[in-house]
Each structure stands twice: as C-alpha cells, then as structure tokens.
Amino acid sequence: MADKNQPIAYEEIPEEPVPFMQQLMDNPWALLFLGVVIPTVLYLIWGVMEIVSIPVAP
C-alpha cells in the first residue's frame, strides 16, 4: 500500500474540469483586462462623453 505521507507528484493528480470562475481568477491577464476595461468604459469614457457634450457658451 502506498505511504499516505508520501508527497504526490503533480503529474499524478487526476485532472478534473476547472470551473469557469476559477479559470478566470487563475488568469491574471484576464483579470487585468477586466479591471482596466470596466472602469475605463463606465467611469472614464462615459464621464468624458458627458463633459464634451456640454454646449460651449457663445
């Protein structure tokens, strides 16, 4: 019988499907994309559009 205290090599860990949310959270580049795009659209671009649409005083 295998020794329970023996460390398991990474290759021996049975592969299970990784849930989507975990895949997302394990991908720092995807997080970077989301973390930059959301405030850029909702805060910066939307806000700038509102300011530039203010009519200039004659």
Added chain:
Amino acid sequence: MAVNRMFRTCPASGLKFHQPAEALIRWNAVAAVVSLLVGGILALLIVLTRWQAVHLLSPDVFYMVLTAHGLDMLVFWIIFFEIAVLYFAGSTLLGCRIAAPRVAWAGFWLMVIGALMNNYAVLVREDSSVMFTSYAPMGAHWSFYLGLILFAVGALIGCFIFFATLSIGKAERTYVGSVPVVTFGAVTAAVIAVFTIASGAIILIPTFLWSIGLVPSIDSLMYRQIWWAFGHSSQQINVSAHVAVWYAVAAIVVGAKPMSEKVSRTAFLLYILFICLASAHHLLVDPGLTSSWKILNTSYFLYLAVLASMVHGLTVPGAIECAQRAKGFNKGLFEWLRKAPWGNPAFSGMFLSLIGFGFLGGISGVILGTEQLNIIMHNTLYVPGHFHATVVLGTTLAFMAITYFLIPVLFRRELAFPTMAKWQPYVFALGMAVFTLFMMGAGTLGVPRRHWDVSFSGNPLGFEFPGTAWLMIALFGIGGLLAVVGGIMYLLVTVYSVFLGKRIQTPGFAHVTARSGAAAPVTAPVGAALTGTGSVAHPQAASGTFVLAMVFFVSFVLYYFINWKYLSTVWPLK
C-alpha cells in the same frame, strides 16, 4: 543573457528569496520608509497649524507643506511599499525568480527620480503649492508634473514585472493551479494600479505639456473627472494591498487559513471589477455630469466594492478565530480574541488596522459615497478625516505591522527596542483614531478642509463656528501629535533595526542555485501558511466574529440614519 537563479531559504519562515527580488524588495521598502519620514515631519507641522491655538505656519508655507505631505504620504510612501509587497507576493510567495530584474531596477530608479523631482518642485522651488489634487487651471512648475509622470511610469513597470513574474512561476511550475490568497490580493492591487497609473498619465501628460506652454489650456472639469480616476483609485491599490497584508499576517502569526478561499477570492474580484468606479464620489456635487453617471458609479457599483470590504473584514477575523479555536481557545465567545498574541506588533497592528479601517474608514466612506449625504460633508474636514482612517489607520498601520515580520525575515536583523515595538501599534492606532474621529466631527459641523484659517478672521464674510468645532479641532490636534509619536516609534525601531540592529547569524548560510522546474514545497510553518492555498479544513462556528459583525452592522445602520436625520435638519421639507 544568463538568468540569475540564486535563492536563499529563510531559516525561520522557510520562504525562498530570489537574490535580485530580495534586493528590490529591500530598496523599495527603504525608499517607502524614507518617504514616510519626510511626510511624517510635514504631518507634524500641519497638525500644529491646524490646531488653531498653535497655528504654527504662515499661509504660504502651510499650503506648500500640505502639498508635499499629501504626495509623500499618499503616493510615494504607499506605492514604494506596494511595489515591495508585489515583489514579495510574486517572487517570494511563489518561490520563483523575478522577471527582468534589470528592468525592475530601472523602474525603481525612475520612481526615485520622480519622487525627488516632485519634492524639489514643491519644497525647494516653492512654486508648486497646488495640493495633492493639483486642480487645473492652478498651475505648478513643469518638474512637479514630470516628477509624477516618471514615478508613475516606474510604478507601472513594477506592476508588469509582477505580472511577468506570475507567468514565470506558472511556466517554471513553481506553483500549480491557483496562487495563494495573499498573492491574489497583490494581483488585485496590481490590476487597480495599472488602471490608476494609466488614468494619471492620460491627464498628467497634457497638464505637463500645458505647464511648458505646448498646450494652450486644460479644461478644469475634464481634469477633475480624469484626475480622480488616478487620485482615488490610487487609494484603492492601498485597500487591496493592505487586505492582502491582513491575510498574510493572520497566516504568519496564528497560522490562519481563509474560512472560504472561494469567498475571499470573489471579494477580491469585486474589487477588480468595481472599486475604481468609486472615484465618482468626488464629483457628486460637480456640474456637467449627469445623475445617471453619478448614481450608477457610486450608489450601485461602489456598494459592490463595499460588500467586498465587509467580506474581508469578516473573513480575516473569522479565520483567526477558527485558527485560535483549533488551538483550544474555545471558552465562550471571545477567548480566542483575548488570548490572541496581542504582544506581537505584527498581530496587534494588523487587527487594529482592520478595526480602524472598518469602523472609521469604511462607514464614513459609505456616507461620503451617498449622493444625498455627500452634500453635507463635501469639502469639509470630514473628507481628510475619512481618508486618514482608511489610508493611515488602515493601510499605513497594516504596512507597519508586516514590517515587524519582514525585518528578521528579509533584512536578517533582530528587532531593536522590542518593548517600544510592542507598544507602537497601540500608540499610533489610538492617536489616529482620535485624530480621524474628531476631524470627522469637525467636518460634520461644517469646518472646511484645506483652508489655512478656518475661522476666516478679518474677512468681510466671516463665519462663526460653534465652540464644539474648536474643541474638536484641538482634540484632533492632540490625536495627531500622539500619532506622530507612534510614527516616530515605528521609524526608530525599523531604521535602527535595519541599519544598526544585531545581524541574525545563520550557520552555513548560502545562496543556492535553484533548478528550473517545480520548486520544493515550503515546509516551515510560517512559510507554508503564507504560500498554501485552500480553506480551513473543518471550519468551526466563528460565533465571536458573528457577534463582532453584528456590532459593526448596528453601528453602520445607526450612523447611516443619523446622517439622514442630520440632512433633514439642513434642508427642512415643508
């Protein structure tokens, strides 16, 4: 070009330090503490001027000192330390080599040059007293903006070095699957930093060009809108970084694992998605922006970030409670808390940071983020009261706390003046709690922020504040002095320990070359707690934390409605 694969293993923690990463962490931490020293001296001068009975500085010097204090504390101290945290959470906690160390050094020196140039513009040239916000059309010398831009570029380089280090760790299999929760907190801080710094560049580069005459004008409304994506989001980097530090200290000191790592990570994800939108609360009384933009960004998305903070505020003490109960501290609701290591400054600093950030910074932040309530506090002393509770009582105290762990582990020096170190978090936290509480009290009575003479003496349109306001100003002056004493204690302990402290001797100490590929797991308990993933195996009922959470919610709800009541007296409806 040969890749440096030299590592040393800390005998106390078991953590593996990559040689170039270790040097970078040290230098960034030292630069941070130097910035804190400069900002702290300026803080003392401001407190002694704000305290009306002393009123130390002349107006010109006051505004100059206030500008430098804001930048040295809110930008240079915090971001230098955060870059150190990123390299620690990336390279050290993942046991992998840091990416492109030469580029990281270039980033560090850009940050140093930027910080020096900015301080030169404010303190030496004396022609850039434009406050931290530097609202256009109030103009500063070009070196003020260029200094900030260089610093931001250097910090941005640091963020991408961190992301590249994560990729190296994955490629070289020093970790498999998810990164530890502390590193995930650092990922959150780095994501927010990239948005923050990019926003800063969008507005500061044209402002720099305006300062040298290449751009005719800067639209003041546009400036404010874009600048706050930099100005407030930079404080959200702090929140993510100090929450990561809370998890780290809880793991280091009591071996705590998150009650549910999934929940903790989801809370960090909420920060990534929504926390930067909270910048909009600075513009709640600005013209030109619609209520839709204001309300969606603050009253909806801001609350998702607040929810995340509340999750962290409950899961960190909950994790500590589970760890303490597993050690047998099971009597009643609070034996786990009473028998916590309160004599360890890393623990006491972390826990006081958590309490101060939640009760003072968090609740007041929601008040300021509510459009209707914001109008009664806007541009009063309530605002600096709030952000000193978040950035100083929350972030600075958390960073101070982890320093007590890093001095022996990173600098390999024994902690000097251990009794002073033991008391330092209490003195600093008490001082800052008094300072922020009474500053917010004075703000609630309408005392304006930033103004050299809040009494408006000698002006044709003077205003008589009630005596309570002056009492509160004096009390926050006393609190501020106490906090400065706490800051001096911290600087004495850290600077003496790092430069003159007794070196920790390690027989047979050597840097060893790590092979490329999967790193050996960290076996020492402290390092294993920090680098491990997964939740606590059999979570016990965290009943004490539940009671603390209820106290928090009751305080929150009561204070929220008190402010609505207060608003109703300002504008009576008939």
